[in-house]
Amino acid sequence: MPLPDPFLHALQSIFGDDVHTGMAERLAYAYDNSRLNAQPDAVVFPTEHTQVEALVCACRQYRIPLVARGRGSNTTGATVPVEGGVVASFERMNRILRIDPANRLAVVEPGVINGDLQRALAPHGLFWPPDPSSSPWCSIGGNLACNAAGPRAVKYGTPRENTLGLRAVAGTGEGFRCGTFTSKGATGYDLTRLLIGSEGTLALVTEATLKLTPRPSAIRTLRATYRDVGTAAQAVARIMGQPVTPCALEFIDETALKLAHAHAGNDVPLAGALLMIEVDGEPDTLDAAVHAVSAAARGEGLESLHVATTTEEAQKLWAARKALSPAQRTIAPDKINEDVVVPVSRLPELVLGIRQLAAEHDVLVVTFGHAGNGNLHVNLLPRDAAERERAQACLAAVFARVIELGGTLSGEHGIGRAKREFMPLALQPATLHLMREVKRAFDPDGILNPGKLLP
Amino acid sequence: MPLPDPFLHALQSIFGDDVHTGMAERLAYAYDNSRLNAQPDAVVFPTEHTQVEALVCACRQYRIPLVARGRGSNTTGATVPVEGGVVASFERMNRILRIDPANRLAVVEPGVINGDLQRALAPHGLFWPPDPSSSPWCSIGGNLACNAAGPRAVKYGTPRENTLGLRAVAGTGEGFRCGTFTSKGATGYDLTRLLIGSEGTLALVTEATLKLTPRPSAIRTLRATYRDVGTAAQAVARIMGQPVTPCALEFIDETALKLAHAHAGNDVPLAGALLMIEVDGEPDTLDAAVHAVSAAARGEGLESLHVATTTEEAQKLWAARKALSPAQRTIAPDKINEDVVVPVSRLPELVLGIRQLAAEHDVLVVTFGHAGNGNLHVNLLPRDAAERERAQACLAAVFARVIELGGTLSGEHGIGRAKREFMPLALQPATLHLMREVKRAFDPDGILNPGKLLP
Numbered sequence: 001m002p003l004p005d006p007f008l009h010a011l012q013s014i015f016g017d018d019v020h021t022g023m024a025e026r027l028a029y030a031y032d033n034s035r036l037n038a039q040p041d042a043v044v045f046p047t048e049h050t051q052v053e054a055l056v057c058a059c060r061q062y063r064i065p066l067v068a069r070g071r072g073s074n075t076t077g078a079t080v081p082v083e084g085g086v087v088a089s090f091e092r093m094n095r096i097l098r099i100d101p102a103n104r105l106a107v108v109e110p111g112v113i114n115g116d117l118q119r120a121l122a123p124h125g126l127f128w129p130p131d132p133s134s135s136p137w138c139s140i141g142g143n144l145a146c147n148a149a150g151p152r153a154v155k156y157g158t159p160r161e162n163t164l165g166l167r168a169v170a171g172t173g174e175g176f177r178c179g180t181f182t183s184k185g186a187t188g189y190d191l192t193r194l195l196i197g198s199e200g201t202l203a204l205v206t207e208a209t210l211k212l213t214p215r216p217s218a219i220r221t222l223r224a225t226y227r228d229v230g231t232a233a234q235a236v237a238r239i240m241g242q243p244v245t246p247c248a249l250e251f252i253d254e255t256a257l258k259l260a261h262a263h264a265g266n267d268v269p270l271a272g273a274l275l276m277i278e279v280d281g282e283p284d285t286l287d288a289a290v291h292a293v294s295a296a297a298r299g300e301g302l303e304s305l306h307v308a309t310t311t312e313e314a315q316k317l318w319a320a321r322k323a324l325s326p327a328q329r330t331i332a333p334d335k336i337n338e339d340v341v342v343p344v345s346r347l348p349e350l351v352l353g354i355r356q357l358a359a360e361h362d363v364l365v366v367t368f369g370h371a372g373n374g375n376l377h378v379n380l381l382p383r384d385a386a387e388r389e390r391a392q393a394c395l396a397a398v399f400a401r402v403i404e405l406g407g408t409l410s411g412e413h414g415i416g417r418a419k420r421e422f423m424p425l426a427l428q429p430a431t432l433h434l435m436r437e438v439k440r441a442f443d444p445d446g447i448l449n450p451g452k453l454l455p
Numbered sequence: 456m457p458l459p460d461p462f463l464h465a466l467q468s469i470f471g472d473d474v475h476t477g478m479a480e481r482l483a484y485a486y487d488n489s490r491l492n493a494q495p496d497a498v499v500f501p502t503e504h505t506q507v508e509a510l511v512c513a514c515r516q517y518r519i520p521l522v523a524r525g526r527g528s529n530t531t532g533a534t535v536p537v538e539g540g541v542v543a544s545f546e547r548m549n550r551i552l553r554i555d556p557a558n559r560l561a562v563v564e565p566g567v568i569n570g571d572l573q574r575a576l577a578p579h580g581l582f583w584p585p586d587p588s589s590s591p592w593c594s595i596g597g598n599l600a601c602n603a604a605g606p607r608a609v610k611y612g613t614p615r616e617n618t619l620g621l622r623a624v625a626g627t628g629e630g631f632r633c634g635t636f637t638s639k640g641a642t643g644y645d646l647t648r649l650l651i652g653s654e655g656t657l658a659l660v661t662e663a664t665l666k667l668t669p670r671p672s673a674i675r676t677l678r679a680t681y682r683d684v685g686t687a688a689q690a691v692a693r694i695m696g697q698p699v700t701p702c703a704l705e706f707i708d709e710t711a712l713k714l715a716h717a718h719a720g721n722d723v724p725l726a727g728a729l730l731m732i733e734v735d736g737e738p739d740t741l742d743a744a745v746h747a748v749s750a751a752a753r754g755e756g757l758e759s760l761h762v763a764t765t766t767e768e769a770q771k772l773w774a775a776r777k778a779l780s781p782a783q784r785t786i787a788p789d790k791i792n793e794d795v796v797v798p799v800s801r802l803p804e805l806v807l808g809i810r811q812l813a814a815e816h817d818v819l820v821v822t823f824g825h826a827g828n829g830n831l832h833v834n835l836l837p838r839d840a841a842e843r844e845r846a847q848a849c850l851a852a853v854f855a856r857v858i859e860l861g862g863t864l865s866g867e868h869g870i871g872r873a874k875r876e877f878m879p880l881a882l883q884p885a886t887l888h889l890m891r892e893v894k895r896a897f898d899p900d901g902i903l904n905p906g907k908l909l910p
Contacts, residue, residue, distance in 0.1 A: 100798075100800070101696060102692055102695070102696050102798075102799065102800035103695075103798040103799055103800050103829075104695070104799075105798075125698060146641060147640075147641040147645075148641075149639060153638075153639060154638070157616070158639060158641075160645060160648065161612070161616050170885075170889060174885040174888070174889075175885060176883055176885035176886040176889060177882075177883055177886060178886055178889075180796070180862075180863045181798050181861045181862070182796045182797060182798055182828065182829050182830075182861075182862055182863060182866070183608075183609070183799075183828045183829065184604060184608060184613060184796050184825070184828040184829070184830050184866040184867060185602075185796060185863050185865070185866060186601060186602040186603075186613075186652050186794075186865040186866060186867050186868060186869045186870070187863045187864045187865050187870060187878070187881050187882070188652075188870060188878065188881075188882060188886075188887075188890050188908060188909070189649055189652070189653055189657075189890045189893055189894075190602075190615060190645075190648045190649055190651065190652055191649075191886070191889060191890070191893075193615065193645045193648035193649070194644055194645055194646075194648070194649050194893075196645065197641050197643075197644070197645055198644055202644075214697075214698035214699075214700070215698070216698075217698070237557055240557070240558075240559070241556060241557050242669075243580060243669035243670070243671075243672070244669075245669070281740070282740060282743055284739070284740070284743060285736070285737060285739070285740045285743075288737055288739060288740075341635070341637045341639050341640060342637060343555075343557075343558040343560075343636050343637055344557065344558055344638075345555070345557035345558050370639070373637065373638045373639040374558075374637050374638065374639070375637075375639050406636045406637075407635075407636070407637055408635045408637060408640050408642045409642045410640070410641040410642050411637070411639040411640060411641060412639060412641050413641060414641045415641070415642060415643060423642070423643065426642050426643075427632075427642070427643060428631055428632055430625075430629040430630060430631035431631040431632060431633055431643075431646070432643075433629070434625060434629075434631060434633075434646060434896065434897065435643050435644045435646070437896035437897070438644055438646075438649075438893060438896050439644075440896065441889065441892035441893050441895065441896045442889065442892070453643060454643070
């Protein structure tokens with residue numbers, strides 16, 4: 001259904017000639033890092049808050065779906081315009097408005113690239129903790145929309161722990177500010193955290209005030225290999241059960257190691273499972289920290305434990321983790337990439353459970369990820385149509401197992417289109433009902449990113 | 456207006472004989488640590504989640520106001536039943552349901568006393584960071600309702616950063632769970648943080664899953680005195696501008712020191728202003744930490760800098776801070792206790808601005824508090840009726856100044872009854888409108904804690 005002419009005129013009055021309805025742009029903004037694909041009817045590139053207000057008002061007036069988009073690096077279809085309408089790409093609204101080292105905060109527009117912000121903060125001795133592996137090309141707005149994190153979250157938290165305030169436009173078309181420029185606040189409801197992780201279904205973020213953290217001056221990298229996934233998972237629980245919290249605690253299973261080894265060669269060890277561990281802090285504290293996490297890493301099943309002594313050696317230790325994504329792509333372009341999370345003590349049961357389910361359903365599954373948070377990437381790698389079908393059944397069984405273990409569907413990818421039908425597994429009807437009511441409060445006409453997050 | 460008989464019968468069917476409508480209980484639950492006072496029509500003591508569901512349903516059916524109460528230690532009137540109705544005191548729903556060191560979490564009922572929880576956690580080497588000065592008698596439920604923090608928040612955060620999930624009953628009468636038992640989650644809207652700080656206006660919390668932190672094994676205490684409040688505030692900004700974050704950074708002004716000195720004697724130094732600084736961590740890291748914060752504390756206006764070498768000496772250094780509350784009570788039982796917050800770099804302007812306003816309005820004002828968060832307790836101490844009137848005008852001017860400086864009305868006390876009329880100073884009409892819509896989503900009939908938080 002083409003967009004009504006008066007609506008297109010409204011868009012032109014906001015964006016001038018910069019309203020794109022041609023096939024090239026519609027194709028370019030039809031997909032994200034999921035396998036989903038649906039063309040928008042128009043693409044616009046806001047650069048100012050007031051444009052976003054006018055855009056939402058116009059979409060509301062004509063009941064046109066509106067999908068906010070960062071750089072489309074999400075894996076759940078959260079930015080695919082499944083009901084058509086307008087894609088608002090924030091890639092040109094990308095100024096770092098203020099870096100305020102004295103108050104440990106930065107004010108940024110949503111299109112700022114995560115990696116660009118980190119580079120701008122480095123001279124001030126500060127960083128913003130969320131570090132998805134897509135940080136060189138993903139945007140802060142997208143990080144906030146999905147509550148996207150990365151390895152450092154185990155010590156430094158996710159966007160919800162590292163954002164002070166937002167400026168945004170609700171589905172009503174009303175612009176508003178929420179949160180504070182201070183590190184503490186108890187002035188009314190926490191709308192800031194409510195928007196973080198809401199995947200563009202409540203409001204479009206136009207500015208964010210981020211909480212910054214002093215960069216630790218030193219870091220140490222350790223690599224431990226284990227006989228099997230069970231003993232490695234037990235080591236994770238031991239490491240997280242002692243006081244020194246690592247700044248990364250990554251897990252890689254045997255199948256993933258084999259793939260990475262085939263792809264990247266002998267820098268990648270073959271083992272039942274591997275842990276990458278990093279600790280950071282002031283230089284004179286690191287010996288004690290390495291000692292503490294090493295002691296916890298030791299135990300049944302440990303086969304090797306290396307501590308890097310140089311930066312080059314540390315990079316070599318990371319070789320396995322870095323080779324994983326390209327290695328998987330070579331064998332299964334249609335990989336299903338999940339990011340379930342369970343309490344850390346239940347990790348051994350989860351990894352063994354996933355093994356059993358992979359065997360039962362005869363699907364190639366690799367698991368790796370942010371084990372310190374109990375957050376595992378469960379990648380199903382179907383190599384043909386029949387395996388793809390079995391993979392869907394296996395996935396449903398994995399989710400059910402995760403919920404049994406006290407976990408939840410997503411640790412950092414969000415729900416998007418891919419997982420919304422599984423939401424009733426994780427959330428009670430009453431909780432879903434309240435979420436729908438909150439959606440209605442912000443977006444009474446349901447124009448913002450329809451068909452996402454809520455089943 | 457007495458409660459309707461069928462409603463009283465409904466209460467009796469839930470709580471048996473334990474429904475209190477006598478004058479003794481109505482008086483005992485009429486007030487909190489504000490000066491406000493309003494009698495409820497009935498007081499009940501839930502002990503089970505299902506009772507709370509039935510209670511909210513009954514209140515909703517008969518449109519009876521319902522006020523959840525912890526131990527009434529809040530200072531804003533948040534638990535005073537200004538429209539009558541039922542007070543639900545959670546003091547008997549006080550079991551620690553689970554301490555799970557492996558997953559660094561505890562599951563508690565809302566009536567658990569903060570200090571009791573800390574004592575139960577200590578043998579596990581863990582603590583829950585929020586530490587209001589009322590921790591020996593305030594409840595976790597109250598801490599969550601107000602997002603109440605304390606000195607440690609400067610390093611370890613507030614309840615919003617230290618709570619994983621909740622069980623609660625919305626104003627609809629529906630029970631629900633939100634959040635996770637994991638340290639990461641991106642499964643739908645963050646209702647957990649939305650409830651924290653909502654002062655019982657959205658839902659009644661019946662269970663909380665708290666995120667625990669390993670206890671640092673050592674601590675060091677420093678005390679610095681300054682020529683005047685301006686130079687002390689500048690030192691605060693310097694301390695927070697360097698990488699070693701103290702676990703307490705408290706400020707006391709000259710007037711407060713004089714009061715404390717008169718009350719507690721020579722352990723309390725006389726000076727233009729005083730900072731209490733604590734750093735924590737592993738024992739072998741503390742020399743470096745003390746060195747870093749000492750270097751930042753030094754500068755214009757510094758008159759003395761003491762580092763405690765024994766526990767007794769540290770306790771002596773804290774004497775001034777501890778003597779403050781009793782000292783103030785002796786001269787002004789009607790003290791007005793605020794907790795405004797500004798970006799740390801604006802603290803010098805705030806403390807000097809408050810000085811000017813105190814002089815202009817001829818009101819005795821003392822300032823002290825959690826300076827590392829920019830969170831100052833501004834206590835107005837009127838000694839007679841005329842000064843009380845001037846104090847109200849002075850307070851409004853203080854709030855206006857705080858907002859000008861990029862701050863907000865409350866850092867940890869919340870809004871309650873006392874500050875709700877000032878909310879439009881801090882929040883845009885669009886933000887307040889969204890908060891009202893969120894309120895409607897959770898509590899469509901407006902029965903939960905009416906007359907609080909939202910103007």
